[in-house]
Amino acid sequence: MRVYIGEERLILTGKAREICFMLKQYAKHHIWVTELLKKRL
Secondary structure (H helix, E strand, O other), X not given: OHHHHHXXXXXXXXXXXXXXXXXXXXXXXXXXXXXXXXXXX
């Protein structure tokens, strides 16, 4: 049971890291887009 919980925790942290990475990438892209729009305005 403990091993199973540990594996599940690893999977959850892995997914959390993936989501964090995706959010960071999206944030960088979003900042770039807003800067581009500011320059146009």
